[in-house]
Amino acid sequence: MKKYMDKLKRRIYFNKNLFLFLIVLVLVGVGAGALFSLILSDGDKKLVTDYLNDFITNISKSNFNFNVSFFNTVIFTLGFALIIWLFGISIIGILFVLPFLFIKSFVLGFSIGSILINFKFKGILLSLAYVVPHHVVNIMVYILISAYSIMISYRLFNSMREKKNFDFKLFMNKYLFILLFSLSILFISSLYEVFVLPNIMHFIVNLIK
Numbered sequence: 001m002k003k004y005m006d007k008l009k010r011r012i013y014f015n016k017n018l019f020l021f022l023i024v025l026v027l028v029g030v031g032a033g034a035l036f037s038l039i040l041s042d043g044d045k046k047l048v049t050d051y052l053n054d055f056i057t058n059i060s061k062s063n064f065n066f067n068v069s070f071f072n073t074v075i076f077t078l079g080f081a082l083i084i085w086l087f088g089i090s091i092i093g094i095l096f097v098l099p100f101l102f103i104k105s106f107v108l109g110f111s112i113g114s115i116l117i118n119f120k121f122k123g124i125l126l127s128l129a130y131v132v133p134h135h136v137v138n139i140m141v142y143i144l145i146s147a148y149s150i151m152i153s154y155r156l157f158n159s160m161r162e163k164k165n166f167d168f169k170l171f172m173n174k175y176l177f178i179l180l181f182s183l184s185i186l187f188i189s190s191l192y193e194v195f196v197l198p199n200i201m202h203f204i205v206n207l208i209k
Contacts, residue, residue: 015147022143025098026105033109037117048114070194077138077186077193080104081145085179088149091157101146108135125204134189134197141189145182148175 040048084100087093112131116123152175 015151018147018150019143022101022146025102026139026143029102029105030109030112033106033111034113034116035109036106037110037113048118066194070190073190073194074187077190078183081142081182081186082179084142084145084149085175085182088152088175089156091153091160093153094150094157097146097149097153101142104142105139108139125207126201129197129200129204134193137189138186141182141185145178148178 037048080100084097087097087100108131112127115127115130119126152171155171
C-alpha cells in the first residue's frame with residue numbers, strides 16, 4: 001500500500017498543472033451553482049425552500065430513513081466515481097470527464113447557495129455542516145479520479161494515433177488501484193453523510209431556532 005501511495009504522490013506532483021486546472025474547474029462550478037441559486041424565479045425559489053424546509057423538518061423530528069438514504073447515497077456517490085473511471089478506458093472519455101465534474105460542482109454550489117439564501121445568517125452553520133468534511137473529501141476524490149481518467153484516456157488516444165504498443169495490463173493494475181482507493185474513501189464518506197451528519201444537522205437546527 002505504501003508503495004502505491006508513494007507513486008500516487010509522485011504522479012500528482014508531476015501532473016500538478018492538470019490537478020490545478022481541475023481544482024479551478026471545481027471552484028468555478030461551485031461559484032456558478034451558488035450564483036444560479038440567486039437568479040431563480042420566485043416559483044423555483046419556493047420549490048427549493050419547500051424542499052429544504054421538509055428536509056430540515058425531517059431531521060429535527062428524527063424522521064429519517066437511514067437504510068434508504070444510505071443506499072441512495074452509496075449509489076449516487078460511488079456510481080459517479082465509477083462512471084468517471086469508465087470514461088478513462090475509452091478514447092473519447094476525456095470529452096465527458098470535465099463536464100461531469102463541473103456539473104457535480106455546480107450542484108454542490110447550488111445546494112450551498114440555496115441553504116444560505118433560505119436560512120440567511122443561520123444558514124452559514126448549516127451549509128458548513130453540509131459541506132465539511134464529506135463533500136470536501138468527495139470533491140478531492142472526484143478530482144483525483146478525474147485526473148487519472150483524463151491521463152489514461154489521453155494515453156490511449158496517443159497510442160492509437162501513433163500506433164504504439166500500450167501495456168494494458170500494467171495500466172489497468174494502476175488504474176484499478178485508483179478506483180478501489182477512491183471507492184473506499186467515498187464509502188466511508190457516505191457512512192458519515194448518512195449516520196453522522198443528520199445528528200449534527202439536528203443539533204444545529206435546535207441551536208438556531
